[in-house]
Amino acid sequence: MRTIISTDKLSKIYQHRDGIVNALQDISLSINQGDFVTITGPSGSGKSTLLMALCGLIKPSGGTICFFDKDLTRASDQELSRFRQDHVGFIMQNFSLIPYMTALQNTMFPLILNGYEKQDQINRAISALKVVGLNNRLNHFPRELSAGQQQRVAIARAMVNKPSLIFADEPTGNLDPALAFDILNILKSINQVEAITIIIVTHSMDAAEYGNVKIRLNDGTVVNIESVL
Amino acid sequence: MNLFNLVxxxxxxxxxxxxSGMLAIVLGISVIVAIRSVSIVSETAVAINLDNLGxxxxxxxxxxxIDNYYSADIDxxxxxxxxVTRIVxxxxxxxxxxxxxxxxxVEIYGTNLVLSGILPKNELASKPLWQSSGLFGAELEAACGDNPINESHGYEDEKLQRKAIDSLKLTDCLLGASAARRLKVNEGDVLTINDFELQVAKVLSETGTVDDDRVFVHLHKAQQVLGIPDQVSAIEIMGCCNAISDGLLGKLRNILPDTRITTIGQIVSTQVKTNQLMSRISIVMLIIIxxxxxxxxxxxxxxNVNERKKEIGIMRMIGFPRTAIYRTLIYKAIILGISGxxxxxxxxITIAWFIGPLIAGVNINPIPELLGWAVFISVLISIVGSLFPAHLASKFEPFSNMQDT
Known part of the structure; x- marks a missing residue:
């Protein structure tokens, strides 16, 4: 399998009035295309910081991040935006849906900048909503949907532009165990059927079991990487 | 969906x-449009009146x-x-x-108009516009034929064209074009003013002057209708220019000591100054607005940007570059500007329509050029006002959304 994203001696330092915080220290790892990666660790271990760095949302303080052969640490804001637009989908714990947009509009949202025709946007969004079983809720606003359904819209939005990678930050954190199970199964299915690499940050050990690559962080360093063939 | 749909x-x-955001801009633009409309129409009226003044x-x-020459006689x-006899x-x-x-x-059928009593022959001789407006009526007498100012205007029967105004009967009236429109009356209809019935002998052609809003009757009929016998509110005089420079005004003041005698030049310059003042006020208002x-x-x-911090974070997260965030806010400013x-x-225009007749004695119609200016200024204000918030919004970091649960 080809490496889709890798880091080399990645570090992130935050300046705080109480002193320097080493959020990430010398993290080197590589993730292959098609992997389902889970990142676990206690609070403050640097899980979300690593996720944000991998998708270009924050600039690391040192080291490199490569998406295939492209060094993201040297990319401009415009290039990083383009990278996220074309290759990345996001799923957040808080769902991050736009409240005044319907499920269909929320799902179409990432396609705005891709120059697709309106009908093409609609068709792609409906296909994505079909994958998550919400094609009968196209015109529902987020407030009219349950938490699980909102997270499914977020998943549809994350996959609508057919990304290479989906990053998920605590995707089941706001859901009860049954709904969490549903969401993880949908993500697993997307990983297997659509061959999209998925990287999840989670507290849940149950969720961590879904990964074929399990990364454990503590104090900003990788303490364990377990690959399941 | 595109950025405009999103906005x-x-x-x-x-x-x-x-x-509430648009209110200030709408109010500001409306004040400028109102002032400019009144001053433009007023300036045009001065120019037209000057051209046609006898x-x-x-x-x-x-x-x-004497702030306004054309309405100085009213009230x-x-x-x-x-x-008049004394001068003659x-x-x-x-x-x-x-x-x-x-x-x-006067108020006629609920419409406010000006009733002017005139001596028809004299008035016709002094009004080039009336002479060329094709007036005709019931009698065939004409009195001004020998006056050089009444030279041919190419009518088939010169005398016939002038007879109505020459010989306006005590029971007749002439209506300015705008007055006729507002009253919705035609020639031959009967108007009742202060219990006196007057037949509309003629609706005058549009002149673009304050005369368009007047009802003209014979001077003696006006005195009767208004209950002001043997009085006039003004006497207009066609004076020879050489005679004016030879001291005509002084000679008139000698025989009419308790009057105010002035030349058109003085009055017009007063009015032009008033118009200039209005223009200056509109510039000051423009700057304030x-x-x-x-x-x-x-x-x-x-x-709005602060309230939408989370949304902007989502936009940045899914790949909107800073320029796209900036553009959405500028599009919004343009939409606000055009609407405002x-x-x-x-x-x-609505304000001007109401206040125009009151403050400047002119009727205001929409001036299309002002629409372009209003939109241009409004869009400019909106864009300038939005630049800084748009700049700050484009600086929002996408991860501000991620940990906001």
């Missing part, structure tokens, strides 16, 4: 915020205002009609024609 969707969500000397009662105090008998050289008038505001409107829009945008400009124009 529309968002605008539709925060209507009350949008309306009389160049005005005799008014002491205490009459002013009166002077005795006998002054004085043998002062250089007086070509005299036009005594008595004018008062640009500042206040810009601050108001900027404030609205800043509040159009609404401000409509409100301004």
């Amino acid at each position: 529309w969707l968002e605008l539709g969500q925060r209507k009350s915020q949008l309306l 009389a160049n000397i005005l005799v008014l009662p002491q205490g009459a205002s 002013s105090p009166t002077i005795p009609e006998e002054y 008998n004085s043998t002062i050289p250089g007086v070509d024609n005299l036009m005594p008038r008595l004018s008062r505001r 640009i500042i206040i409107g810009g601050i108001s829009i900027g404030n609205y945008m800043w509040a 400009g159009v609404l401000g124009f409509v409100a301004g």
